[in-house]
Each structure stands twice: as C-alpha cells, then as structure tokens.
Amino acid sequence: MLDNNQLLRFTTAGSVDDGKSTLIGRLLYDSKSIFEDQLEAIETTSKKKGHQGVDLALFTDGLRDEREQGITIDVAYRYFTTPKRKFIIADTPGHIQYTRNMVTGASTANAAIILVDARHGVIEQTRRHSFIASLLQIPHVIVCVNKMDLVDFSEEAYNKVINQFEEFSSKMLVRDVRFIPISALLGDNVVNRSRNMEWYQGAPLLHTLETMHISSDINKVDARFPVQTVLRPQNDSHRDYRGYAGRVVSGILRVGDDVTVMPSGFTSKIKSIDTLEKSLDEAYAPMSVSVTLEDDIDISRGDMIVRSNNKPEASQDIEVMLCWLHNNSAKPRAKYSIRHTSNEQKAMIKEVVYKFDINTLERNSEDKELKMNDISKVKIRTTKPLMFDSYRENRTTGSIILVDDATNETVAAGMIV
Amino acid sequence: MSKYYLNYLDELESEAIYVLREVWAQFDNPVILFSGGKDSILVTHLAKKAFYPSKIPFPLMHVDTGHNFPETIKFRDDIIRELGAELIVGSVQESIDEGRVAEEKGKNATRNALQITTLLDAIEFNKIDCAIGGGRRDEEKARAKERFFSHRDDFGQWDPKNQRPELWNIFNGKHFEGEHFRAFPISNWTEMDVWNYIKRENIAIPSLYFAHEREVVWRQDSWIPNSEFLILEDHEEIVTKKIRFRTLGDITITGGIESDADTLEKIADEVSGMRQTERGNRSDDKRSESAMEDRKRQGYF
Numbered sequence: 001m002l003d004n005n006q007l008l009r010f011t012t013a014g015s016v017d018d019g020k021s022t023l024i025g026r027l028l029y030d031s032k033s034i035f036e037d038q039l040e041a042i043e044t045t046s047k048k049k050g051h052q053g054v055d056l057a058l059f060t061d062g063l064r065d066e067r068e069q070g071i072t073i074d075v076a077y078r079y080f081t082t083p084k085r086k087f088i089i090a091d092t093p094g095h096i097q098y099t100r101n102m103v104t105g106a107s108t109a110n111a112a113i114i115l116v117d118a119r120h121g122v123i124e125q126t127r128r129h130s131f132i133a134s135l136l137q138i139p140h141v142i143v144c145v146n147k148m149d150l151v152d153f154s155e156e157a158y159n160k161v162i163n164q165f166e167e168f169s170s171k172m173l174v175r176d177v178r179f180i181p182i183s184a185l186l187g188d189n190v191v192n193r194s195r196n197m198e199w200y201q202g203a204p205l206l207h208t209l210e211t212m213h214i215s216s217d218i219n220k221v222d223a224r225f226p227v228q229t230v231l232r233p234q235n236d237s238h239r240d241y242r243g244y245a246g247r248v249v250s251g252i253l254r255v256g257d258d259v260t261v262m263p264s265g266f267t268s269k270i271k272s273i274d275t276l277e278k279s280l281d282e283a284y285a286p287m288s289v290s291v292t293l294e295d296d297i298d299i300s301r302g303d304m305i306v307r308s309n310n311k312p313e314a315s316q317d318i319e320v321m322l323c324w325l326h327n328n329s330a331k332p333r334a335k336y337s338i339r340h341t342s343n344e345q346k347a348m349i350k351e352v353v354y355k356f357d358i359n360t361l362e363r364n365s366e367d368k369e370l371k372m373n374d375i376s377k378v379k380i381r382t383t384k385p386l387m388f389d390s391y392r393e394n395r396t397t398g399s400i401i402l403v404d405d406a407t408n409e410t411v412a413a414g415m416i417v
Numbered sequence: 418m419s420k421y422y423l424n425y426l427d428e429l430e431s432e433a434i435y436v437l438r439e440v441w442a443q444f445d446n447p448v449i450l451f452s453g454g455k456d457s458i459l460v461t462h463l464a465k466k467a468f469y470p471s472k473i474p475f476p477l478m479h480v481d482t483g484h485n486f487p488e489t490i491k492f493r494d495d496i497i498r499e500l501g502a503e504l505i506v507g508s509v510q511e512s513i514d515e516g517r518v519a520e521e522k523g524k525n526a527t528r529n530a531l532q533i534t535t536l537l538d539a540i541e542f543n544k545i546d547c548a549i550g551g552g553r554r555d556e557e558k559a560r561a562k563e564r565f566f567s568h569r570d571d572f573g574q575w576d577p578k579n580q581r582p583e584l585w586n587i588f589n590g591k592h593f594e595g596e597h598f599r600a601f602p603i604s605n606w607t608e609m610d611v612w613n614y615i616k617r618e619n620i621a622i623p624s625l626y627f628a629h630e631r632e633v634v635w636r637q638d639s640w641i642p643n644s645e646f647l648i649l650e651d652h653e654e655i656v657t658k659k660i661r662f663r664t665l666g667d668i669t670i671t672g673g674i675e676s677d678a679d680t681l682e683k684i685a686d687e688v689s690g691m692r693q694t695e696r697g698n699r700s701d702d703k704r705s706e707s708a709m710e711d712r713k714r715q716g717y718f
Contacts, residue, residue, distance in 0.1 A: 004568070009423040035691070074580065076561045077554045079607045086425040088605055100582055107584040188669035213482040215422040234472040241470055247435045247586075252421065276469040284421045301442050325582050339587050342442070399585045408591035413584045 008214055010111040011090040011138070012103045014130045014211035018115045019146045024078060024091060027206065030191035036162060075105045084210040092152035094125055099358065099373035100325040102129065103413060106136035106219035107399070110214050111307035113205075114143045118151045118181070119237065122164040126361045130165075131358050132166075134172035135415065137377065137395060139217045142208060143176045149183040153196040171361065176212075181204050218285045219394050223251030224312065225305040226341035226397075231290055243274060243290035244299055249341065251395035253291065253306070254282040258308040261299055262387040266307055268293040304387050304397075312397055314385040319353075320400065320414035322370070322378045322390075328404070328411065330370035336402040336411065338382055346383045353377040370412070377417070423596040426614050427690045428699060431461065433602035435586065436565050437467040440547055440600045441474055443590035447547035447600070448505060451477040451496075454665040455622050456551025459611055460602055460622050463498065464549075476503035480536045483510045484620040484646055484667040490588040492623045507539030524648055527670045533716045537573040540597055547590065550718050553606040559710035565604055571595035573716035599718075608663075611716075613666035614686050616681040639642065639672025663688075 015090065028034050046055045060174060077091040092098065092103030106112060112133040114416050116126050143165055151157040159182045180189055181200050188194035189204040203211070224252060231243040253259075257270045273280040274290045283289045291305060299305075316400050330349060338347035352368040355376040370376055380400075391398030402412040422530075423431065437460075440447050449580060451457045463474045479493060497504045509528050510519045512515060512535045531689060554561045562577050566588040569575060569625075581589055590598050603611070615622060632643035634653050640660050641647065646669050649655070660673035678687045709717075 004424050006422060007428045072576070074562050077605070078561065079555045079591040080606070081607065083608060086607075086610070103582050104582045104671065108586075218422075220421055228435070229442045231468060231471045235470070235472075243470070245438050245467070247431060274469070276466045286428060286431055288431040290469070337591075339589065341587075342439075348451070396585065399587065401584060401587045401589065403589055403591060408589070408593065410581045410583075410589045414584070 005085055006214060007086045008111065008114060008209060008212075009088045009090065009109050010209065011092060011102075011105040011109040011133075012113045012168060013092050013094045013105070013132070017186045018117050018125070020091075020092070020094065020115055021236045023113070023115065023144065023182070023190065024089060024099040026184050026187055026190045026399055027089075028078065028080050031080050031082055031206065032365065040128070051291075054087065075101050082206065082210055087209065088249070094129065096125075096128065096359070097324075097373060099128070099132070099375070100323060102132050103136060103323045103325075106132055107395075107413070108137055109136075109138050111140040111142060111212065112138045112219050114141060115146050116143060116161050116165070118145050118147050118157050118161060121161050122168065127168060127361065128358050130169055130172060130174070131356075131361060134174045137173075137392060137415075139175060139214070140212055141174050143177065143179045144184075144205060144206065145179060146184055148181045148188060148194075149186050150198065153181075153188075153194070153259065155199045158200075161176070168360040168361075178202070178208060180208065189365060198334075219250035220284070221251055222312070222389060222394060222397075223253050223307045224249045224341075224389070224394065225291060226343070226399050227301055227303045227305065228300055228342050229301055230299065240293070242296070243292050244305065245290045246305075246342070247288045248283050248285045250285050250394050251310075252282055252284040253305075253307075255280075259293070259305050260308045260311060261297055261306045262306060262311065263314060263385055264298070264303070266295075266297045268295040268297060270294075274327070301319070302341075304341065304343075306387075307410075312387045312389050314387050316382050316385050318380050318386060318388065318400075319383070319417040320378055320380055321347075321417060322376050322412050324370045324372055324374045324376070324401075324412050326409055327372055328407075330374070330412070335405075337405055338380070338386075338400055338402055340388065340400045341397060342387050343386065345386075347380050349378050350381050351379040353379065378414075380414075388416050390417060421450065426610065426617065426717065429603070429610060430466070430614070431494055432513060432586075433463045436469040436588070436600060436602040437464050437549070437589070439566075439588050440549055440602075441468070444547040445542070447475045447549060448478040448543070448545050449473075449475060450548050450550045451479050451493065451504075452551075452665065452718075453479070453485075453493050453623060454510065454551065455611060455615065455626060456603065458496070458592045458620060458622055459606075459615065460551045461500070462548060463602060463625045465500070469561060473500055473502055475502050475549075477504050478505040478507065478539060478543075480507045480532050480539065481509065482532055482667050484528055484669045486623070486625055486642075486665065486668050486671075488623050488625050496621075498714050505539065507535045508539050509535045509619060511535075512538065520701065524650065524658070527663055529666060529667060529670060530712065530717075532718075533573075533712065536539065536718070537716050540573065542596075546592065546653075547600055549600045549602065551603060552599075552718060553608075553611075553711070554601075554604050557709045559707070559713050563601055563604060565597045565601055567601065568592065569597050569599060574596070575599075575714050575716070577710065577714065604654070609633075609685075609688055612681070612685045616685050619681070623665065626684065628659050628676045628683075630657055631660055631673065632656070633660060633673060637672070639674065641670075641672055642668055644668045652702050663691075
C-alpha cells in the first residue's frame, strides 16, 4: 500500500433478503480479502445447511446465535484493503428493532451503502436507512439498486428506483447521493464492471468507494481541541512540562495561535505541539498530540482549547435529536450523566418536543415516551454550560451520549440541533 | 487545503492513542496485557507515544502459562527494563499448584483455557479495573463484535449480545466495584496494518517472527516447535526446518510456517501474499467454530 492511502469507513444497513451480506461477501471475495481457511469454513457450513455452492453471506455471521438464526444482531466490523484505500465496514442489521445498531454503525461512517431490491423499489426500510444516514450526517450515500439480474438488467427498472428515491429524499439533507445498478449475487458492478448493463456509464461500487473525495468530510475550519488528560512528566528532561493531551477533532491548530480555554475563558498562545518523534508547527484533525501554552493556566480534562476568534457555543440548554438505545424507557424529567467530547456532567431531559416516525418520516407531538429505537427531538438542560457546535457543522463537538447512573449503561445518543 | 489529511496508518495510530488516553482518564488502575506477541508490543509502543514525555503510566501484566518460548520471556524482561515500567505476572503454574485449575490431559492438552482463571484472579487480586489488550476485530469472528471499551461483569464474563453501544468516539467506561473493562486500542488494525506499521516505525519484535532454523514436528497442518512439553506420537518425527511464527502463543500450540522472511520487509511482503488467516496455525482456535466466542464469554483475552 502507498503511504498516502486513506482510510474510508462505510456502513451497510439491510436485512436478510435484500442481499446485504451477499454484497459484503462479494466485495471481500472479489477483492481477494477472504482467506482460504475462512472460505473452507464457509463451504463446510454451506454444505451443512444444504445451500448450493458457497453462500458468501455466511462470511458476515459473527456470534453463534447469529449463525443459528441467520441474522445480524449487532454491529460487526469488517476490513479490506485495495491498492488504493483501506476500508472499514460497519455491518449493521436493517430491521426496525435494530435502529440503535444502525445509528451506532452510522456514527463514524464517511459513506453509507443503501441497498434497494430492484424488484420492489423504495420500501419502508429504504426510507428508514436513508433517514438515519441523513440524521447522522453521513457525507456520502451510495444507493445500490440490487438484484438487477432478476429484472433482466433493465435500465427502466433502475430509473424507476432512482425517481422514487429522489422524490422522498428531497426532504432530507444528504449532500452527495450516487446510484449504482448491481447484482451482488453475480458480481455485476460490485468490483468488476457489468457486461449485462452497457447502458450504465458510471463506475462500479468498489471503484466509487476507492475514489470518492473524503478529505473534506472533516470540518477543517473550526479548531477544536478537547483535553483528554494533562501530561506532567516531572522528569529531568521535562521538569516544568505541562502538556494537554488530546485529539484535534476539527480545524487546524498552529504554534503561535491565540487560543481561548473553554469554559474558563482564559486566553493564551500555543507554545508547542508535541509528539514522541518531533514537535510540529501545526496539527489538524484527527491528529493526537500534546499542546503546551505560553501561560500557566489551570486546565483539566473536559476543557476545550479553541482559537480565540472562532469559539463554539456555550449553553446549559441544548436541543437534541435523540436516539434512545436502551430497553428501559426514559423516565420523565429523569437525570442522566451526559458525555460530550471529554466532558461529563449531569443533565435532565426537560421536554420531548416531538417523536419521529422513522417509517413515514412524520412528526408525532402526542406520544412523548422515549422507548428503545425511538428518535425524538428533546430539550436538555445541563448543570454547567456545554461547549458545542451544531452536529451539522461538527460531528464530534455536536454529539452526546446519556448514561444512566443507576446501571452505568449508555441509554441514548444525541445530535445537537 | 488538500494536504490536511492523514494516511491510514497515521489515522489508526491517532485513534489508538486517543483510546489509550481515554483509558488512563476513565480508570483508576489500568494495565496493558503483555504477551510478548507483536500486537501487545504494538500497544505498548503506542502507549509510549500517547503519554510522551511522561512514562507509560500503567504496569504491564503477563499471564505466564509456564509453556513459553524462552525468547518471549527475555524480550519481555528487556522491554520492561527499557521502559522502566512495572511488571505484574499471573502464573498458571501457581493456579495449578493452588488447585484453582486442573491441567488438561492427553496429547493435545494445553494450558490455553487455564489462563482464563489466572487472568481473572490476577485482575481481582491487583484490583485492576481495565485490562488493555492487543485484540483486533479482523482476527476472528467473535472479535469482530468487540467494542473499544468492552464491559466485563463481576465474574469477568463478556455478554456479546448485551454490549453497550459505542457511538462516535465517546466511550463509556463506567462500572461498579468488582467489574472491569477490556480496552482494545488497535481494534481497527488488520494483520497487514500491524506489519506495515512495525516496519515503518522499526519496532523491535522477538526473533521468533523472523525465519530461523528450528526443530519442529508436523502436526495439525503446521510446524509445532520441539520443546520439553512436546509428547511425540509414534508416527511423528522431529525435523529441522527454516520457519517463522505468524502469531505467538504457548510453545505447545503455536505452529510455525516454512519461510525465508528474515527482515521486516520480507515479512510484510510475505503476509500480503498469505492466503490463510494468522490464527489458522493456532490449534486453540481449531477446537470448534465458536471456540473463541466461548472462551471470550468466560473472560479470555
């Protein structure tokens, strides 16, 4: 692999019948990412189950229960590499009862693959997946119109799906949508160009994934540096060193920049940006570095270093699109721990504004209960101000999770409006 | 602006450093599980980067089965000296002597499963609330489901169907007394990534990974090294071969492959052409389709 190759994370949501597992199996198989012993294991299982040939879908089953039931329960991560890029697939189940897993897989993705069965066109599940992709602000969406072999590779059938999709997706905020006609089962337009669809002028799926522009997916404008921990070595070579360890989550920090420490509001200048190998003139997202400042300021975990001329919002009241993740429903006005970058404090859900029906995309202002897999707009009040950007502008400083102090479980994930 | 992006290895490195710093910030008493294998060596290397110019702020813990390659133990002691770190050893032999576990019987007996008890005892005894491991999701199908921060109940058990969802890069390490976490900073690395990175950073690894002459016996489709623990079958014969190991576990179960790769470049080239997974030579994983899942549920690495 070349030194400048990038990493692309994408998510695939789907259920048993729409060919998601077959598509992933096909990508891995045709890109030669399946090893012989893995293939042998799948061949044995295929035979045991009485399948004809090798069932590529079996490759994505992880846990024993999943193999036995033939379903995906949880998010599974798959890896493959081509001479152009390294890929991480977050493979998630598509059924409505697994919305939380789709949201989880989508949270770190650069791209989403949405599978549509060419015979059935856009269905409820397509709408659900597209909505989650737009809610989680996945920068690129690839709609794969699958099972083209079952509609005689017809261009008309393909165009019909595109029209259906564009009609309903106009209401959503997806920046980059592409369409590809494929047959995951036969391999058409997955890795290799289809000979059955000469009318399709675009690139096959893998080529699309290899070449799409992702460098601008991260916000490069707003410099945000949440402090994870403070490094104070107090050894002979670094007697007075006080470094703030963290990851640049967006934007660029440079030595000499005027910075403000939030929430205290103290100002200083960046003195150095350090790593084990060398000190740097600048650091950009998503680099992990240690930053020192010209002035001695009291800074600890949970604080955020930002450029003085570009600060995030600070408020105790936030509006959030909240996905409920846990079996235990939200208690009215219950208190939770809220985690936002490296910051943690207490929070209360003050009001449920409305709940989304993720199948019809309608808002429901009557039903205010927050149950597992529900997506709702809520108002949250925190004990101290949060330093945030809207999720639309910044996926890291715009996201939160809620933790139930009674169980320590993560119960909800939210995107700040 | 186009130059402001990281390549895939830099991004993986930055992610791992972020995870290690989160562990340090969220737990009171974390350790690195150190086996002497390349993955735990890599995690230790990344920890050096994460806390520089401070020392690695937590001890290394080795679960010693007693069935070691001598090279591994020497390597472990050298690295501890170099880092100035503390070493905690959990001894399987002691667990056997104390009657906590019983040795397996027969020709294919190993101490692999016995490690679980020793590991959990050591975690409890040393009041460890997070054990950082070199597990990777590409290694095995049960590991593909692992979180970066993976909860273990007060019996040390993993419940794969009831894991905390992990969104964005927000990790929830909250736990009750007696429970602990496993953290996996290199979850997203593949075997190839590990080798490319070791090559790039020129990280020292045990000589066992490089091709060398060794006495071995052909068993279960791989070359098992001769050792004091090896019981030969009638039809088996000890031969000398030029081999190297792709993974390192107990000397009794780690199979080698025939190879001429004696430099990091050659190893990386060889691995990129491999058609078998690296754990294909580990007899501990061959016992059943869910061998890893079953052990992990009980508390395995």
